[in-house]
Amino acid sequence: MNEISGRKVFLKMENLQKTGSFKIRGAMNKVSQLTEAECAKGLIAASAGNHAQGVAYAGKARNVPVTIFMPIGTPVAKVDATKGYGATVKLVGQNFDEAYVAAREEQLRTGATFIHPFDDLAVIEGQATVAMEMLQQRPELDTIVVPAGGGGLLAGTLLAVKSSRPDIRVIGVQSINSAAIAVAYKGKNAALLPYQGKTIAEGINVKVPGKLTMNIIHSLVDDIITVTEQEIASAILFMLEREKTLIEGAGAAAVAAVLSHHIPSSAGNVGVIVSGGNFDIGKLTECQQMSIQVPMAK
8 A cells, every 4th residue: 555645545466467467367257168169279369468368378277279469569578478378479460459350360260269358248257356356455445546448457347346336436547649448438529649559558559449348438437537658657667666566558557647646636545456567678768768757655
């Protein structure tokens, strides 16, 4: 627990998961429910890195071959870890959406079972366990801050929280450079930069969020906010310096929202989902160059 600007801030450290992120929850939940027939021709997925590792790990647990399509430029740490869990990795496209199209084409050709990274109810339900644990561990929370790309973690958080504690505010966070959910939620006149496709938070760099996730988000979320690349970089350095842990840009986006005072002043007990820690250490210099000064925690 940190105290930042008068708030008590509780960090849910999903970067400490087996595969380095929360994604293993949804992947394991989905793959564990597949029939033998669905597994017979193998599994296939598209991912910016974290879902890849989750599916690879889950496939290995069931002794099912896995093929993952990842964008060119995916951090080496994520690619190597995915291969380490036994998956075949194909680097295709310049972003998640292009890798997704290639994966779908391969799935149609081979008949493999596609494991969607976010727009699947079993995956969303797996991600919901993050918030369920937070409510058990810290029932005093009044606000939960969640990074959002395709919306699976945010949708799962909303289902878990709003079904039992509708009084708790849930806020989604995106990079202003990749803010598809924020634009959809706030409308076309939102004062946001257009999609640029380049962000240090590659784990949430999704141009088209899920239809299922967006239905849940539109119905239940309290707000969607954006943070700058500089704020994300500063949050990465803050966590390294103050918490002695290296997190990736996606998880840092939620931390940045708190550090940079983007959440309501009424939020006193804040839960922050630090979604992953699969960071390319070579980007630390870039973070230092981009960062801005942020307040220190007590």
